[in-house]
Amino acid sequence: MGNVALRGINTETKNDRVGREVSSASGTSILKDYVSGSDNDSSFRRSNESQHFPSQSILFVTSEVADFVKVGGLGDVSSALPRALAAHHDVRILVPAYREVWQSGHHVRIVGHVPAHAELPACDIGEIICSDGLVFYVLICAELYEREGGPYGTGPGGYGSNGWDDNDIRFARLSLAAAEIASGNAGLDWKPRLLHLNDWGCGLAPAFLHWRGQHVPSVFTIHNLAYQGLFDASRLEPLGIPPDAFHIEGVEYYGKLSFMKAGIVYASHVTTVSATYAQEITTPEFGCGLDGLLRCKAEQGRLSGIPNGIDDSWDPRTDAHLVQAFSANDWRGKRANAEYVRHRFGLVPSSGPLFAMVSRMVHQKGVDLVIEAAPSIVQAGGQLVFIGSGEPRVEAELDRLAERFPGAVGVFTGYDEEEARCIYAGSDFLLMPSRFEPCGLSQMYAQRFGSLPIAHRTGGLADTIEHGVTGFLFDEVNQGSFMQAVQQSFSAYHATELFYAMRRAAMTGRYHWRQSIAPYTRLYRKLIEEAHHEVQPAG
Numbered sequence: 001m002g003n004v005a006l007r008g009i010n011t012e013t014k015n016d017r018v019g020r021e022v023s024s025a026s027g028t029s030i031l032k033d034y035v036s037g038s039d040n041d042s043s044f045r046r047s048n049e050s051q052h053f054p055s056q057s058i059l060f061v062t063s064e065v066a067d068f069v070k071v072g073g074l075g076d077v078s079s080a081l082p083r084a085l086a087a088h089h090d091v092r093i094l095v096p097a098y099r100e101v102w103q104s105g106h107h108v109r110i111v112g113h114v115p116a117h118a119e120l121p122a123c124d125i126g127e128i129i130c131s132d133g134l135v136f137y138v139l140i141c142a143e144l145y146e147r148e149g150g151p152y153g154t155g156p157g158g159y160g161s162n163g164w165d166d167n168d169i170r171f172a173r174l175s176l177a178a179a180e181i182a183s184g185n186a187g188l189d190w191k192p193r194l195l196h197l198n199d200w201g202c203g204l205a206p207a208f209l210h211w212r213g214q215h216v217p218s219v220f221t222i223h224n225l226a227y228q229g230l231f232d233a234s235r236l237e238p239l240g241i242p243p244d245a246f247h248i249e250g251v252e253y254y255g256k257l258s259f260m261k262a263g264i265v266y267a268s269h270v271t272t273v274s275a276t277y278a279q280e281i282t283t284p285e286f287g288c289g290l291d292g293l294l295r296c297k298a299e300q301g302r303l304s305g306i307p308n309g310i311d312d313s314w315d316p317r318t319d320a321h322l323v324q325a326f327s328a329n330d331w332r333g334k335r336a337n338a339e340y341v342r343h344r345f346g347l348v349p350s351s352g353p354l355f356a357m358v359s360r361m362v363h364q365k366g367v368d369l370v371i372e373a374a375p376s377i378v379q380a381g382g383q384l385v386f387i388g389s390g391e392p393r394v395e396a397e398l399d400r401l402a403e404r405f406p407g408a409v410g411v412f413t414g415y416d417e418e419e420a421r422c423i424y425a426g427s428d429f430l431l432m433p434s435r436f437e438p439c440g441l442s443q444m445y446a447q448r449f450g451s452l453p454i455a456h457r458t459g460g461l462a463d464t465i466e467h468g469v470t471g472f473l474f475d476e477v478n479q480g481s482f483m484q485a486v487q488q489s490f491s492a493y494h495a496t497e498l499f500y501a502m503r504r505a506a507m508t509g510r511y512h513w514r515q516s517i518a519p520y521t522r523l524y525r526k527l528i529e530e531a532h533h534e535v536q537p538a539g
């Protein structure tokens with residue numbers, strides 16, 4: 001575990017919600033299908049759409065990618081989605097050349113260059129070709145990207161803009177490089193027909209295109225609206241942003257400059273990572289002050305939800321990180337992983353249920369609810385393991401919990417994917433009482449590994465967990481509602497046949513990335529055709 005201390009039945013199919021466009025008229029949300037039918041992958045193949053829509057060149061721009069550096073779910077998505085799309089399109093990734101890129105041992109060939117702009121320095125562009133053929137463009141600038149620490153700052157976790165002091169320069173540079181590549185001004189012998197941008201770190205890309213009069217279509221995907229990339233208005237000039245863009249219909253957000261808002265305003269289309277979250281963000285409760293703008297996008301048919309998936313490496317039958325591989329019904333194999341986890345976290349042997357939390361330990365994830373519930377869970381014969389890092393106050397509370405319940409609660413503060421995989425494999429239940437959850441990957445990994453999620457009915461959790469079938473959902477973010485779901489999980493655990501049936505159902509869930517190809521392809525096609533006919537979206 002590195003150098004960090006270890007202490008211590010609703011049967012409605014969820015796939016029919018894939019790829020829906022949210023439109024909102026007279027305050028009523030309406031869902032309009034992008035994809036008809038429940039089996040989107042096969043409907044895509046049946047209609048032979050890929051033959052009618054020729055392979056397109058797409059630049060996928062991201063601030064993190066699991067191949068090199070991952071803080072959270074965006075890193076997973078950035079590694080897996082382009083690979084899934086690559087079967088149909090020429091998808092290439094643009095990411096800053098962080099220290100980890102150079103440490104990865106890949107050969108980097110210099111293939112392009114972008115000039116300085118205001119205080120954004122000139123950069124070279126390197127090319128890395130992975131063993132599976134995926135092409136990365138890496139934005140090379142030692143002073144901006146080669147640092148000891150994470151992609152956003154020195155502290156653990158989070159996509160916040162409150163990390164490195166020069167995050168505005170770092171991510172404006174990334175955004176403008178993307179815009180230059182899209183406009184054919186970066187010296188590459190390749191040019192995308194569409195930009196696929198992800199979260200605030202590349203939010204200025206469509207804005208720069210707009211300000212320069214370049215008509216390249218773009219998709220802006222919101223992975224988490226709560227992290228917006230907010231900076232002081234005085235930063236417009238150093239970033240080379242035209243002053244007249246600082247208004248309510250531009251990049252201004254309550255007197256600040258917002259990278260997230262720029263992405264939403266200027267991209268041709270906005271997506272987010274589940275159908276339910278796409279609706280939620282049009283409401284004041286989840287809209288983080290941008291709900292009015294997002295409702296507008298929805299009314300224009302320019303907001304949709306396309307769910308994330310998980311890749312084939314998340315398979316308990318083949319995962320080499322587990323102490324023992326297992327499949328549905330091989331509960332002895334699963335038990336071997338549970339024994340490993342108990343041993344690793346200093347828990348005593350037990351026949352009671354093992355609850356786990358694998359998460360960035362931040363307010364969003366509802367860890368405070370779990371901490372409050374822990375004494376009752378332990379008293380009822382359960383054990384808990386936590387792996388994650390985040391807000392120091394939360395980490396300290398978890399430490400105290402482990403000290404209070406030795407042998408029943410174990411905490412690992414830090415990030416370790418191998419251990420996380422073992423925990424998904426070894427635990428009986430995954431606790432995910434997130435206040436909001438755009439999609440969530442952990443609950444899909446957990447289900448695949450036979451750990452039943454106990455989660456708040458929100459965002460992607462509502463779309464990917466079937467209450468009483470593959471996990472447990474509760475409706476309100478309060479202790480009473482959460483504990484009711486925990487009690488249901490205890491009851492299920494002690495009704496062995498039901499419990500095993502739920503495990504089997506969870507393990508056979510279909511959450512593959514293939515389900516996302518059709519909706520993304522339809523969207524790319526629509527936007528590229530629109531741009532071709534010079535029908536430019538409002539911006």
Ligand SMILES: Nc1ncnc2c1ncn2[C@@H]1O[C@H](COP(=O)(O)OP(=O)(O)O[C@H]2O[C@H](CO)[C@@H](O)[C@H](O)[C@H]2O)[C@@H](O)[C@H]1O
Pocket residue numbers: 071072073074076077223224273308358359360387388389414415416417418420437438439440441442443445460
């Ligand atoms: N300590 C630890 N050690 C090892 N692995 C750890 C870990 N802590 C977390 N992880 C891993 O980090 C990832 C977390 O991804 P999630 O999608 O669940 O949440 P996140 O909030 O980061 O992502 C945001 O972006 C994604 C992508 O769109 C959305 O699904 C999500 O709702 C949104 O909040 C999982 O792969 C999990 O296993």
